[in-house]
Amino acid sequence: MSVPRNRLSDRILDAFNMACDQDDREVARELFRVLEIVLTRRAGQADLDRRQDVTDIRAASLRLEDLGGA
Numbered sequence: 027m028s029v030p031r032n033r034l035s036d037r038i039l040d041a042f043n044m045a046c047d048q049d050d051r052e053v054a055r056e057l058f059r060v061l062e063i064v065l066t067r068r069a070g071q072a073d074l075d076r077r078q079d080v081t082d083i084r085a086a087s088l089r090l091e092d093l094g095g096a
Contacts, residue, residue: 035064042086051093058090 031037038061045054065083 035061038064039082039086043089046089046093054090054093058086061086 031040038057042054042057042061045051045057061083
């Protein structure tokens with residue numbers, strides 16, 4: 027059984043990966059930019075996105091670099 031992905035950042039990450047899969051570089055770049063905003067907007071505050079594992083974020087960053095979008 028999979029864990030529900032209810033965080034906004036998870037849904038943006040899913041859309042980012044879909045854009046990459048479809049080779050839509052412009053959309054992937056913009057979605058990654060939005061993902062960065064969502065993940066950093068509450069720095070220093072109690073955050074709703076308390077990630078213990080950032081492996082998927084790192085993978086997305088590497089995938090963006092592979093697309094030539096970093």
